[in-house]
Amino acid sequence: MxxxxxxxxxxxxxxxxxxxxxxxxxxxxxxxxxxxxxxxxxxxxxxxxxxxxxxxxxxxxxxxxxxxxxxxxxxxxxxxxxxxxxxxxxxxxxxxxxxxxxxxxxxxxxxxxxxxxxxxxxxxxxxxxxxxxxxxxxxxxxxxxxxxxxxxxxxxxxxxxxxxxxxxxxxxxxxxxxxxxxxxxxxxxxxxxxxxxxxxxxxxxxxxxxxxxxxxxxxQQYGEDTIRMSIEGDRGTLNRLPGVMGVRDFGQYQELRFSGDPQVIMKQLMESVSVQSFAITKPSLHDIFVRIASPKEINE
Amino acid sequence: MNKILTIAFTEYGNAVRSKAFIIGLLAMPLMMGLMIAIPQLTKDKVDVSDRAVAIVDFSGEIVGVLESRALMRNENEIFSSAAEGEERKQIQPKFNIERVDTTRASREEHVLQLSDRVRSGELFAFVLIDENVLDSSGAEGKTAYHTRTPTFQMLPSWLEMVINERVQSVRFEQEGLDQTLVERITKWSRLERLGLASRSESGEVEEAKKENRIATFAIPAVSMFLLFMMVMSSAPALLNGVLEEKMQKIVEFLVSSVTPFQLMMGKLLGAMLVSLTLSILYLSSATYIAWDNGFLDLIPTHLFFWFFVFLILAILIFGSMFLAIGATCNEIQDAQSLMFPAMLMVMVPVMTWMPIIQSPTGTFARWMSLFPPATPMLMMLRMAVPPGLPLWEVLLGVCLAVGFTLLIVLAAGKIFRIGILSQGQNASFGRMLKWLLSK
CATH class of the missing domain: 3.40.50.300 (P-loop containing nucleotide triphosphate hydrolases)
Known part of the structure; x- marks a missing residue:
């Protein structure tokens, strides 16, 4: 009931x-x-x-x-x-x-x-x-x-x-x-x-x-479209990676929203910066919330 | 109903435990006590310093009398009556008369000189008595009293009395009349104020009783003003209570447990219990004082019953109004402007009670007391004036007031229901009306 x-x-x-x-x-x-x-x-x-x-x-x-x-x-x-x-x-x-x-x-x-x-x-x-x-x-x-x-x-x-x-x-x-x-x-x-x-x-x-x-x-609705990583080097590189739709920098680690093959992303990343950790995850609730109700959405 | 009672008893408990209740409870007897006690305690505290007054008597007939009367007064009349062996105490100032030679200067010069002496503190006042003040032919002379302390009434009153006694006496002599005889034949016949005579069941004639000012004036006035006081101590407190609940964000929690109507009725009932408690305490004390002073039989017993009926109606009417206003407002400043018309309605009986008590069965009194917001106080006032009112008139007033009470409680309930959760909207009568007419 x-x-x-x-x-x-x-x-x-x-x-x-x-x-x-x-x-x-x-x-x-x-x-x-x-x-x-x-x-x-x-x-x-x-x-x-x-x-x-x-x-x-x-x-x-x-x-x-x-x-x-x-x-x-x-x-x-x-x-x-x-x-x-x-x-x-x-x-x-x-x-x-x-x-x-x-x-x-x-x-x-x-x-x-x-x-x-x-x-x-x-x-x-x-x-x-x-x-x-x-x-x-x-x-x-x-x-x-x-x-x-x-x-x-x-x-x-x-x-x-x-x-x-x-x-x-x-x-x-x-x-x-x-x-x-x-x-x-x-x-x-x-x-x-x-x-x-x-x-x-x-x-x-x-x-x-x-x-x-x-x-x-x-x-599940959003799939595994997030990479959580920790890098040393120019973080601006992240935005230039192919298939990346968004980057959130938390200081200690960064989250990428992507589409496509994560292996390609990792390969390109390793060419330009030092990768300390790299994990493919589901988006957090916070991430989902922000995607739905981001200022861009709110101001639409 | 249980929820209404729970709210009512909690509101009652909160009220009677508060300092405001204790202060309110003691305020009226304390104020009455002080009003009696302070004059008693301060009656001996008057300024008894001598008052020097110069008399410029152009008639030459009065100043001598003033001197002798002042002397007599200063020796005998300005002291408290002392018990045997006790030293008598001066309770009034001495009046020292100074005779001014009228031939030494003109009237204007006298006025200027004496004014300077008053300014310097040498004199308290001076008086100019016209030459023809004793003339009874119609060309009446004047007596002028000059001072820079016009609020002191004892001296001019005494001067006026003594001068007029002397003037009358001289005028009688001038006309060849015996003053004692004139006084005797012009003596007023006293009007004795009585009620009505009646015949008892055994056939005996019961004589009319003398009018008693306590029964005819004090009891109705006290009954009405006690009701007024109860309304004034409850209704604005209800408004403040609701406003506090809104401002402190308590109300949303409450309305998740009770309906707004239950909340409002609980508050009204709580206020009623507080008023009943206060009234019972005051009436018990008043009854004891009446019994102790032997005029308990002047208070008709049925007045107590009607007092409580009208108290309940008054609290429901004005309590609902103030609760609705409180629910509409967001802060105390809003309440002050909206409260004014409601306060005016509470004040109607206070503004009209004098003509009504003088003619309690007149058309004005009848219609005013059938105006529902004024009914509780004015009907109480009218029925407390002997011999009271016909029962039909009282019942008509009660029926109209009950009907009005139901309407106002329902209307207030609707405004309260919407207003209690509204935030950030301007409080106005227009908004209250809109809520009242909304579905």
Whole structure:
């Protein structure tokens, strides 16, 4: 069964089409990554899944319920723009957010304690939100999202602004949710995180679905058209090689997008520079993202 | 419903735990207490330094009386009444009269010279009494009082009183009239203000009671102003709350768990609980004070019931309005301009209560109190004025107000639903109307 089933959904705001004829199935228990440039329609799609806004056309079924907010108590949502009541204590805030999800107070208290312990915030439970650091507040917001044991968790940019330690804490918590069978949808601009964590990836661009599938399925669409190498010498040579469609220089290594025979490329390369490493790979998600939504594309 | 209650109780908890609530709770009794206490505490703190006043009496008939009366006053009338053995304390300044020789200079020269003396601080004031001030034939003379401290009222009032007493006395003598006799026959007959007489069930005539200013004026005014205060302490707070949730980006998280209508109703209910708590505390205290001072029977019991009915209606009406405005705005500056018309509506009862309390059954009073936004406060005011209002009129007001409340809550709900998630759009009544009329 799918946790989310979106069929033929469109949504416009005035003359701007935010989402156009979208079909998407998010299987239960999966971690589904939503990627796309800013303003491409990710948040609108998420808001429609939550029935905060309604589609102009099409249907959205969430955990078997179509067109109602009936499933919302089983959804945990971490919005991109986060905010907490600054004057509330951590405990009261978590209890409030849990009880508006129809959770029993006693259960909510136990869950709050357990999550605060796990996130290293237990000694802050009686402090006001305004006393917390940004990272702590983000962890509290994450707890507020998952405290009611939702079946579906939607995280909009969950890792933005976190330091590596807190990022790892949240990442582990997301993995633990998946292990418990929770469906996780998260939108992110961090392609490496999406590659590492997501079972499937969905990319929306200008309101339209442009990618949907597992990482390997997506990479398969693009084939092995990338050479990752490390060279010593004039890097300008790379652009002059036959069949090369694009070069990205990361300093320590370079990536070429090519068509044709890689052996020819390697041979010509070795004539002009010293090659330290040479590997034919599939394009990274980051690369695919940039190919689809490069400034050239955006400005078209 | 559970979600609405959860929001309501949380909002209530947040409100009653805040410093603003404690301050608000204590503010009214504190202000009333200070208004009573400060005059009591400061009544002895008046400036009792002597006030020297020069009298230029061209009539020659008055200055002598002023001198003797001032002497008498300075010896007897400017002290607090002292208990036995206690030293009496001066609580008013002495008035020292200085007689000016009228023959030494012209009137203009007197005015200039004495003005200089006032400027130098030698004198506090000076008075010029016209020659014909005692003339009762119609060519009335004037008395001019000059000072550079016009706010000090005690001296000119005393001078006016003494001069006029003397003038009257001389005029009576001139006309050959016995002043005591004139005073006796021109004495006013006092008007006693009474209510209505009635016949009891046993047939006995119950005499009309004397009008009591507490019952006829204080109770209606206090009831209305307490409602006004409750609205003023709740409705703008609701606006601020929503605005904070929008500005702090809390609202998107909330509306993923509850519908905007549930959120709005929870907030309204929370505000209502806060107002009920405050009202119960204030009314309990007022009732105790009334009982302690023996005028509890002046407060009709049914007023308490109606007070709470009108309080609920007032909070729903104005709370919805302010919530809708809060949801429309993106920052506090937007709210200030949009709040003005809503605030004006809250103020209507305060601007019209005086003519209404004087004629509570008049046409103006009736129509004003049937204007739904004003109904809670003005109907409360009218029905608290003895003997009250016919029940049909109260019920009509309540029905209209309930109908209006439903409309305003639904309209506000729609504006709230759209506005709460809108960002970066200019807040205006036009936009609110557009949202209201949208599908």
């Amino acid at each position: 799918n946790a989310v089933e979106i069929s033929g959904v469109s949504k416009s705001f005035g003359s701007h089409t935010a989402v156009s004829d979208l079909d998407l199935s998010v299987p239960e228990g999966s971690v589904y990554g939503f990627i796309g440039p800013n303003g491409s329609g990710k948040t609108t799609t998420i808001r429609m899944i939550l029935h905060i806004i309604h589609p102009d056309k099409g249907t959205i079924e969430v955990m078997g319920k179509a067109g109602t907010r009936a499933a919302n108590d089983r959804i945990g949502y971490l919005p991109e723009e986060r905010g907490l009541y600054k004057k509330m204590t951590v405990n009261r805030l978590l209890l409030y957010y849990a009880t508006i999800k129809c959770m029993e107070r006693k259960d909510a208290k136990e869950q709050a304690e357990a999550w605060l312990e796990r996130m290293g915030l237990i000694e802050w439970k009686t402090r006001k939100i305004e006393a917390l650091s940004k990272g702590m507040a983000q962890k509290v917001q994450f707890i507020a999202t998952v405290i009611s044991r939702p079946k579906l968790v939607i995280l909009d940019e969950p890792f933005s602004g976190l330091d590596p330690v807190n990022l790892d804490v949240i990442r582990q918590a997301v993995v633990a949710l998946k292990e418990q069978g929770t469906t996780v949808i998260f939108s992110t601009h961090d392609m490496e995180m999406a590659e590492r964590m997501c079972d499937s990836i969905f990319m929306i661009y200008r309101g339209k679905k442009v990618l949907d599938g597992t990482l390997s399925q997506i990479q």
